[in-house]
Amino acid sequence: xxxxxxxxxxYYQYYPLCKTFFELLGAEVVTTPPTNRExxxxxxxxxxxxxxxxxxxxxxxxxYLSDKCDYMFVPAVRCVEKGVYxxxxxxxxxxxxxxxxxxxxxxxxxxxxxxxxxxxxxxxxYKLGSRLTHNPxxxxxxxxxxxxxxxxxxxxMCEWGQTPLEVMDxxxxxNGHRQVDKVEKFLSGDSIALIGHPYxxxxxxxxxxxxxxxxxxxIRVATPEMxxxxxxHSGTVAVDGGAYWxxxxxxVGAGGYYLRSDVDGVIGVMAFCxxxxxxxxxxxxxxxVRLKKPFMQLIVDEHTADAGLITRLxxxxxxxxxxxxx
Amino acid sequence: MxxxxxHCGSAYIPAKAIARELxxxxxLIVPPSNSKRSLSLGxxxxxxxxxxxxxxTLGNLIEVCELGADTIIHAGGAGICRLGHYAKTQEWILRxxxxxxxxxxxxxxxxxxxxxxxxxxxASGGASWLRILLALRFGLVKLGVVDDLERMVHKIRPRELHxxxxxxxxxxxxxAIDMAGSHAELKKIKADYVDRLRQIPLDPNADPLLxxxxxxxxxxxxxxxxxxxxxxxxxxxxxxxxxxxxxxxxKFSFFLNNxxxxxxxxxHKAAMPYLKHDVGGDGWESVGEKVLCNDEYDGMVHLAPFxxxxxxxxxxxxxxxxxNLPVLTILCDEQMGKAGMITRLxxxxxxxxxxxxxxxxxxxxxxx
Numbered sequence: 001x002x003x004x005x006x007x008x009x010x011y012y013q014y015y016p017l018c019k020t021f022f023e024l025l026g027a028e029v030v031t032t033p034p035t036n037r038e039x040x041x042x043x044x045x046x047x048x049x050x051x052x053x054x055x056x057x058x059x060x061x062x063x064y065l066s067d068k069c070d071y072m073f074v075p076a077v078r079c080v081e082k083g084v085y086x087x088x089x090x091x092x093x094x095x096x097x098x099x100x101x102x103x104x105x106x107x108x109x110x111x112x113x114x115x116x117x118x119x120x121x122x123x124x125x126y127k128l129g130s131r132l133t134h135n136p137x138x139x140x141x142x143x144x145x146x147x148x149x150x151x152x153x154x155x156x157m158c159e160w161g162q163t164p165l166e167v168m169d170x171x172x173x174x175n176g177h178r179q180v181d182k183v184e185k186f187l188s189g190d191s192i193a194l195i196g197h198p199y200x201x202x203x204x205x206x207x208x209x210x211x212x213x214x215x216x217x218x219i220r221v222a223t224p225e226m227x228x229x230x231x232x233h234s235g236t237v238a239v240d241g242g243a244y245w246x247x248x249x250x251x252v253g254a255g256g257y258y259l260r261s262d263v264d265g266v267i268g269v270m271a272f273c274x275x276x277x278x279x280x281x282x283x284x285x286x287x288x289v290r291l292k293k294p295f296m297q298l299i300v301d302e303h304t305a306d307a308g309l310i311t312r313l314x315x316x317x318x319x320x321x322x323x324x325x326x
Numbered sequence: 327m328x329x330x331x332x333h334c335g336s337a338y339i340p341a342k343a344i345a346r347e348l349x350x351x352x353x354l355i356v357p358p359s360n361s362k363r364s365l366s367l368g369x370x371x372x373x374x375x376x377x378x379x380x381x382x383t384l385g386n387l388i389e390v391c392e393l394g395a396d397t398i399i400h401a402g403g404a405g406i407c408r409l410g411h412y413a414k415t416q417e418w419i420l421r422x423x424x425x426x427x428x429x430x431x432x433x434x435x436x437x438x439x440x441x442x443x444x445x446x447x448x449a450s451g452g453a454s455w456l457r458i459l460l461a462l463r464f465g466l467v468k469l470g471v472v473d474d475l476e477r478m479v480h481k482i483r484p485r486e487l488h489x490x491x492x493x494x495x496x497x498x499x500x501x502a503i504d505m506a507g508s509h510a511e512l513k514k515i516k517a518d519y520v521d522r523l524r525q526i527p528l529d530p531n532a533d534p535l536l537x538x539x540x541x542x543x544x545x546x547x548x549x550x551x552x553x554x555x556x557x558x559x560x561x562x563x564x565x566x567x568x569x570x571x572x573x574x575x576x577k578f579s580f581f582l583n584n585x586x587x588x589x590x591x592x593x594h595k596a597a598m599p600y601l602k603h604d605v606g607g608d609g610w611e612s613v614g615e616k617v618l619c620n621d622e623y624d625g626m627v628h629l630a631p632f633x634x635x636x637x638x639x640x641x642x643x644x645x646x647x648x649x650n651l652p653v654l655t656i657l658c659d660e661q662m663g664k665a666g667m668i669t670r671l672x673x674x675x676x677x678x679x680x681x682x683x684x685x686x687x688x689x690x691x692x693x694x
Contacts, residue, residue, distance in 0.1 A: 047642055048638060048641045048642050048645065048655075050632065050633065050638050050641070050657065051638050051642060052638075076603065078603070085606070087635055088407070088605040088606045088607070088609060088635035088636045088638070088639050089635060089638070089639055091603055091604070091605045091606065091639075092601060092603065092605040092609070092639040092643070094602075095600060095601045095602060095603075095639075095643060096639055096642050096643060098600075099600060099642060099643040099645070099646045099647075100642055100646070102646070111603075241414075244410070244411050272375070273375065273633050273638075274375070275407075275408050275633060275634075275635035276408065276635075277375075278373055278374075278375025278376055278408075278633065279373065279375075279376065279408055279411055279415060281373070281375075282373035282415065283415065283418075286418060286422075299375075
């Protein structure tokens, strides 16, 4: 039995969790290679043009996986904290996948909604596991182990100051996983924080390898995953008074933390048409203006070209250098 | 206290009625009706990626502040769509612009009636609950009359001999209703205008297409945002119907939802095979209505603000349902031009007419 987990959107947060869970239940987890042009084209040709790039990329990955697995795992993460909801596109992700990718194998769904109570989530997990085994204890054990691995993964990123791809590489020994761009030397002492959702920052195609480009300029790059949960929370409170979006802390929480920390500048990355970010990016920008911290906002879409991006990154880095010299 | 608020369809009518009923409390400042100026003010100060409801309401609020409002009533609270955060962001933007005011939030997520009444109590300087309830009722009755007349006008527009008569009478009616001071006067005005609308000469041979208007509630209700799409469709000989009326919304969310009546249950049930959950805003309803309206209607016009999250999900799903009802999606934003929209509507109506002709012909053949 092969379970497909498209390497986009939720991949960077939940791949270790999902891999552990399904493998303990005796299934093989299949994922996709890094995003490439074909996937993006395939995804965007199936979708309405107004959809944001990450969702188009997700559909591209799903199409790629369609004939390579028996089930597709597409969770709907609705609410992970009371009173805080997620973007509509995450809420309707399984239904949207079914509508957009007709050739997709049967979809394994999981509704994550803590507003409906823990019992509901546990039942959902059992129902998900029961597609693969009839032994509820096995499902329970797998879920607990997956949860442990997930925490370990989050802690590693935070402790080692590494990106999800690097940590996954360490955890799973690099077999069948994405290649990690490694740059050993950090020439200058400058550091820049990149804030934004993991599916933008770590997808080399979507973000146009922005992390690698900055590292090649000799800059230490910090990302939201390297911040502790507590700090993300206090960052959110400082900027916005409280969480409004489930994944808002990628931008607001990390923004609030890094803008007050000693990094030299902060770059916010968002996708064109992104509903939550269009609002939150402005909130973070307002906060940056108040603190007089260098801040730049990058908007990515299908048409983002290297040259424009490089120029803007160079200009930002130059500005930081000049700022420091003064 | 001078109270300002943003426009949303004909919401200004009940607001004015309530303010007049509770005279002696706050002064109500009605924003100038939506115009190019309100839009361009909104566009100038809003973050670019936000939808047209944000930009227009921000424009309204700026204009209200310019007129000297010191209190602003706005819808807010945690919801699933971005809308819940709009009041907060707009407050910051207005403060950055140097306006000084107090913001009163109207929570859209729960206990709407109680929240609305306590809001009115604050704004009116502590009027009695009974007076507030009576004033609110009067306002909602006015709104109901406006919407009843609008439903009539939708029927008459495609059938009238002289295009534009019904729209003209409707506009006069709205002004008259706005001025009405008592229930008796309102009743008389309603009877009067219903009579006038009934007397409009109709074309006996008219055979209008039936089109459903669906989509995000603000752009559906606000003619400036959707560029009078209903009037233009009427001119093209199309009868429009829609589910969203402000009076309907108020009736259900203030009263009936509290006792467990859900106006959308049928629509949600219809959407189940394609979309199993609420995705915020009106996305779920859009998908459901496409399924429900398949047999009765000739087509649908789907209105959505550009970058609207729920409607984008709905659009992606609606494109591949088994129900093969033609849908024209019109995205509303500040770049939109009326000529372009009319061309699209004309082409859409032509297609619908052709489709109807072909299906009638095949029905006739089948009967022979």
